[in-house]
Amino acid sequence: MTNSDAHRIVIVGGGAGGLELAAKLGRKYGPQHVLLVDKAGGHIWKPSLHEVAAGTLDIHREGLSYFMLAKDCGFTFIFGEVQAIDRDARRLKLKPVFSDAHDEVFPARDIGYDTLVMAVGSKSNFFGTPGAAEFAIALDSTDEAERFRLRLLHELVTANRRKSAEPDYQLNIGIVGGGATGVELAAELLEACADAVFYGLNDLDPAADIRITLLEGSDRILSALPEKMSAAAQKLLEDRGVTVKTSVRVAAVERDALVDSEGSRYPADLCVWAAGIEAPAWLAGLGLETNRINQLVVDGSLRTSDPVIYALGDCAQAPWLGEDRPLPARAQVAHQQAGFLMDTLRERIKGQAIAQRAFRFRDYGSLVSVGHSRGVGSLMGVLSGKSWFVEGLLARLMYMSLHLMHHLAVLGPVRTGTLAIGRLFMKRGAPRVKLH
Ligand SMILES: Cc1cc2nc3c(=O)[nH]c(=O)nc-3n(C[C@H](O)[C@H](O)[C@H](O)COP(=O)(O)OP(=O)(O)OC[C@H]3O[C@@H](n4cnc5c(N)ncnc54)[C@H](O)[C@@H]3O)c2cc1C
Incomplete structure (x- = not known):
């Protein structure tokens, strides 16, 4: 064990999966046992x-401070980016943190662990496409989403002039990738x-003067989802003026x-790039088994x-029981994996034998x-195993409830309710989109 007798569970990455795990574990075992490391100071549900990119959601209102969450949920928060792991010494190496004015806020640090959970998520995969990294924006972080929003405002003002x-x-506006991210962004824009x-x-007539084009490599958008959803989403987008092109391979930006x-x-x-993901490259240098x-x-x-190292969410390739492919990179998977790891981590904290158990993903659609x-969706009947197609306001409300469930897992019911009501009132006093 490291410095003290307390078994240290260190979770790297406070996203959809890692933050829920830290909050649940922290409430049970406290800050001596549970440490969360994130390279950002604030959390937003990815x-x-x-919506951040389109300006319909303000990160300064929506973002949650990890320091506040740590205090409320009983874990220790460490602000910093992990750049390497010394697995023999069981220590994480953190880069120093600098302010915008380049002053060092936190020095480079080493953090010891007894058990490590990697939950660092993924980023967009440009597949080596020339010009993509230079000219396209990927919605990988709040910073990138904010960068897109400011560029959009600038382009709108220029177009008006x-x-x-x-x-x-x-x-x-060009969007590369017709998965959930590309489709949702087109509609939001x-x-x-x-x-x-x-x-x-x-001087601008948005319907005539702003052209949004969505390019997808496979023969339908939302290709990982049922065909009925693809057809409904494409029709909704086209009816509202988005040009959707399928079977188009983007070769250069x-x-x-x-x-x-x-x-x-x-x-x-x-241009927004939303055509596939990859985990951070430094994971491949840890000496652990990784995929391509x-x-x-x-x-x-x-x-x-x-x-002693576990991984969940987008940065992990986990087997999908009953299917011949790995689990998809989805928030629902990260959320369920966080819940699943609770028992194993309890046993590790208490020094008990680790029981054999396997993660079984329950696809709720x-x-x-x-x-x-508007929204479109396919919901899985948990008992019947059949799926139902949902559409319209009902699908949109169900979609919103996913975000609410994440807040519930992290903040608990009273804070989630108070925050939701507060935001509803604040919306009344703000423009429909963030303009500054
Ligand atoms: C625009 C958009 C729309 C999406 N819509 C949906 C949807 O409708 N439904 C759905 O199921 N999924 C959706 N997804 C995918 C979903 O967001 C991810 O599957 C999910 O967030 C993965 O959770 P995670 O915990 O693995 O990683 P993330 O939520 O990405 O969190 C990773 C965390 O790790 C931190 N981190 C990264 N590197 C380091 C480091 N070196 N050191 C310290 N911290 C680090 C990051 O700051 C971040 O907080 C969408 C994604 C995007 C971008």
């Missing part, structure tokens, strides 16, 4: 990043652009266009090839938001 001199001018124009951009493998060009003043997208390969109990009053 599936809402497309240019319209008076060039009546045919159009603002083109439609509404956000219309709302932004409402605040003084009088240029400053003002996307170019496909046939050489066709799609104008794009702003750097995910840590874990067994059914979520243990890596090092018996998928929901995709296609605007503020």
